[in-house]
Amino acid sequence: MTKGKALVHFDKSAGGLISAGDPISTGCLTSVGGPISAGAAIGLGNFDGLHLGHMSLIHSLTKIAKSKRVAALLYTFYEHPHNVLNNTRNVRLLTDCIQKCRIVEKTGVDSILFDRFDIAFSKMTPEEFVRDVLVKKLAAKYVVSGYNYRFGRNGAGTSETLKALSAEYGLKAFVIEPYTVNGVAASSSLIRGFVEAGDMKAASHLLGRLFSLRGEVVKGRQIGRKMGLPTANFAPDGNMAIPKPGAYVSSVKLQDGSIRRGVTSIGTNPTVGLLNSFVAETHIFDFHEVIYGQEIEVFLHRKIRDELKFRRIEELKSRIQEDILETKGFFTGLL
Secondary structure, X not given: OOOOOOOEEEEHHHOEOOOOOOOOOOOOOEEOOOOOOOOEEEEEOOOOOXXXXXXXXXXXXXXXXXXXXXXXXXXXXXXXXXXXXXXXXXXXXXOOHHHHHHHHOOOOOOEEEEEOOOHHHHOOOHHHHHHHHHHHHOOEEEXXXXXXXXXXXXXXXXXXXXXXXXXXOOOEEEEEOOOEEOOEEOOHHHHHHHHHOOOHHHHHHHHOOOEEEEEEOEOOOOHHHHOOOOOEEEOOOOXXXXXXXXXXXXXXXXXXXXXXXXXXXXXXOOOOOOOOOOEEEEEEOOOOOOOOOOEEEEEEEEEEEEOOOOOOHHHHHHHHHHHHHHHHHHHHHHO
């Protein structure tokens, strides 16, 4: 494979997450600097959320790679294809590229490859994708996809198409059946709906872990601090799925890797003056350090209540104190 600017990757063999100042996802990705292992087993899909269905595919992928003694790679895109092809309503993402890298790092996958999806790419026929991308660009030997995988112009290619074309071009294709939880197939769209409805319990059942948002802590209006309830604030990426406004039981991963507990408010602050966009404000229990400019990741366990507008700041403070007690009770119940 020749070096190309469009294709970037996370490579476990290079020491984990690679920081090379990539302008699109700083801290996670870098341009491919050499050939990808020929004859690799490659998992195909969007992998948004890396839910239990995706993890089932990854398990099969790594099992195949191990049995064939080849590398296990995931091939996906920076952009969600729907958002490139549909100008009316974007799909809000469950995981960004950096989150995907961090999750994949904990599996047996050797690399995750992010390619560019644009209008020109979307016009590729199913056969051109198999021939020019899987065979020529990636030098694949084995490919693994989900049962509902679509590819090629207008989504003309199906998992059956993939098997037929793979046989024609000397590849071996494996198709993974749907992964169900209590009779419900895990899917990114279903999980996205749960998240946006604030149903974190249902979302986590299909994700296999807690839904999270990450961002850089910024200095706010200090209203929480004046109430004696300081918060770590960040604006979630506008491309991400945002939970229904309200207060949430949460765990917080700090930049140093430590995990703390807290209560998180997500919304537009109607009591103290509406904001133009959503903000996540987390009161971290028994924590007084200044962490402006640092990244935190907030994991949401469940919603306590919807966002409310109070007549006075004192009412807001009283309600937050109730949220804190309920959150601490939640964690006590887990012990």
